């Protein structure tokens with residue numbers, strides 16, 4: 001029978017000599033459990049991060065790239081640089097297709113401090129605000145100016161964590177509106193919030209049902225409306241089976257240039273094809 005509990009092997013564990021349930025241990029992909037408990041593991045990761053920051057700061061002081069009064073700002077900058085590099089390296093969440101042009105947080109920091117004085121200046125101000133309030137939302141973060149671009153010298157600025165997440169929420173998006181089986185058009189909006197409020201204003205009950213973006217599938221929302229919603233650069237899942245039949249009407253006409261009237265229909269073809277999830 002499998003052992004339901006285990007002892008943490010970390011000598012600094014505050015629960016050593018205690019039998020801990022297996023849920024207190026992380027597992028390797030092969031199913032084996034870590035020798036130290038989750039608490040010790042997190043503490044270790046945190047300590048490694050702190051060590052990295054301390055080493056980087058010592059180096060920056062030694063090279064006279066920062067002054068003693070800038071140590072606190074350099075510490076938060078190190079953590080931010082480190083997390084951007086890791087997020088891009090391990091393709092975490094929204095960083096899937098984003099690259100970071102630096103491989104070491106120290107090189108990243110040196111470039112910001114020496115080549116982007118405005119970013120570093122803003123960072124120090126935002127860091128002072130954070131030091132004062134200690135609110136996580138005030139923490140300075142590295143932001144990409146063009147959110148579809150990489151982390152590179154020409155594409156970064158300082159934002160507070162709050163402004164950064166606000167910016168992430170205001171992603172442009174578009175919707176194709178169909179009313180009673182007729183296409184009304186494709187409309188673009190600066191943010192999902194704008195899209196919701198404008199659609200509700202014109203009587204499309206988008207708030208009455210659970211709305212999903214980037215499914216590639218039309219959604220009925222009521223009042224005879226059907227919508228296809230997509231965020232800019234949003235990824236639409238690929239479907240193996242056909243979901244829609246797309247019909248393309250192709251006409252060739254001879255048009256009178258002065259009146260714009262069709263003089264003669266030269267040909268009329270219709271194509272049909274099967275499609276999976278749709279992008280607009």
Ligand SMILES: [Zn+2]
Nearest residue numbers: 008013037040
């Ligand atoms: Zn432990």
